[in-house]
Amino acid sequence: MEFSQVITSRRAVNFFDTTKDVPDSLLKQAIDMAAKTPSSFNLQPWSLMALRNKEDKLRLQKLAMGQPKVSEAPVTLIVLADRSGWTDDNPFVERNFQEMIKAGTAKEESRDWFGKARKKLYGQSKESELAFACKNTGFFAMALMLAAKSLGLDTHPMDGFDHEGVREEFHIPDQYWIPVLIAVGYFDESKERAPAKWRKTADEILVTFE
Amino acid sequence: MEFSQVITSRRAVNFFDTTKDVPDSLLKQAIDMAAKTPSSFNLQPWSLMALRNKEDKLRLQKLAMGQPKVSEAPVTLIVLADRSGWTDDNPFVERNFQEMIKAGTAKEESRDWFGKARKKLYGQSKESELAFACKNTGFFAMALMLAAKSLGLDTHPMDGFDHEGVREEFHIPDQYWIPVLIAVGYFDESKERAPAKWRKTADEILVTFE
Numbered sequence: 001m002e003f004s005q006v007i008t009s010r011r012a013v014n015f016f017d018t019t020k021d022v023p024d025s026l027l028k029q030a031i032d033m034a035a036k037t038p039s040s041f042n043l044q045p046w047s048l049m050a051l052r053n054k055e056d057k058l059r060l061q062k063l064a065m066g067q068p069k070v071s072e073a074p075v076t077l078i079v080l081a082d083r084s085g086w087t088d089d090n091p092f093v094e095r096n097f098q099e100m101i102k103a104g105t106a107k108e109e110s111r112d113w114f115g116k117a118r119k120k121l122y123g124q125s126k127e128s129e130l131a132f133a134c135k136n137t138g139f140f141a142m143a144l145m146l147a148a149k150s151l152g153l154d155t156h157p158m159d160g161f162d163h164e165g166v167r168e169e170f171h172i173p174d175q176y177w178i179p180v181l182i183a184v185g186y187f188d189e190s191k192e193r194a195p196a197k198w199r200k201t202a203d204e205i206l207v208t209f210e
Numbered sequence: 211m212e213f214s215q216v217i218t219s220r221r222a223v224n225f226f227d228t229t230k231d232v233p234d235s236l237l238k239q240a241i242d243m244a245a246k247t248p249s250s251f252n253l254q255p256w257s258l259m260a261l262r263n264k265e266d267k268l269r270l271q272k273l274a275m276g277q278p279k280v281s282e283a284p285v286t287l288i289v290l291a292d293r294s295g296w297t298d299d300n301p302f303v304e305r306n307f308q309e310m311i312k313a314g315t316a317k318e319e320s321r322d323w324f325g326k327a328r329k330k331l332y333g334q335s336k337e338s339e340l341a342f343a344c345k346n347t348g349f350f351a352m353a354l355m356l357a358a359k360s361l362g363l364d365t366h367p368m369d370g371f372d373h374e375g376v377r378e379e380f381h382i383p384d385q386y387w388i389p390v391l392i393a394v395g396y397f398d399e400s401k402e403r404a405p406a407k408w409r410k411t412a413d414e415i416l417v418t419f420e
Binding site for chain 1: 222245246327337344353355359404415416
């Protein structure tokens, strides 16, 4: 699908066709496309929990203002942003470093420099750690919604949920922030699509400060 | 351009062609495409400062580890995430509410409900406010990098910079977090493109917790 069509036709749909499943292979195809998202030092501090089981989705729905789409969509994703995605003991940090050595873009001697740079940029405060996790995972979640659309899938991002309740219910470790839930499936064509909402224009987005 | 080609060919390029400018109309076209990004309650808490002037870009470069691309790219964007993008006195919150009334998706009586919901979801703590700003602005920044690519432009997202230094130098009000800088222009074709970096696979991104 043309990019311009993907970005225009991606809409947060409220009604999912409950008779149409999303095959695992298609979901993974969308995730693999979205995985090309850039991130801070290529650390990719994002993970997904995919809920398919009706009972699991209903447990989530209860914590998400009872929104029916949480359980009507064939898959609902809990998107996770790893606040510790920059620390020395995070396995993907070491993996990333090894991959850089393999690619010739880092040398074993630079391990210390990278550690200090990560700490300085992302580990200065709880704020910088959270911003690191949510910004990068925001990149990824957006790419995922667009990739899904390009494969014919519809999505609905939601942040109207009890953040700590979801953490507890699904045993999500403290290191993760939960920036968004994404319902994934096919729009129920028997329903009417809501008109597109207003958006700021480029001229409203561009700002200057004296 | 096909979506799959956009997502595969978008790369953080290190070298920009200093002889090729990005017309303002093209930059605005990319921003208007990215403006279709979804956000919490459609609040769109993102803004951009576009630096074109060499002197301004050099001031930024100095605060961004001296990375030459900051000033070599014809435009470098300072991306801003509005932590107060949910508060009653934010002008876009009122604008959004008026647009909802116009569209028939809200009534004047629901003003109070919306205010309470925003406060509950985004205003509970400094953390929730920052996560709200960075997640949504992350969505937008990703859409912008992809939209730029679809229009033939190259980008480079950077977060290796002195956050408070940039705030001070460019008189950015406290309400904004600065999640990323994005250099925008055309790849310098006389240089070699670095090979694509490793990425987590879908199987590595999908997690479960007992």
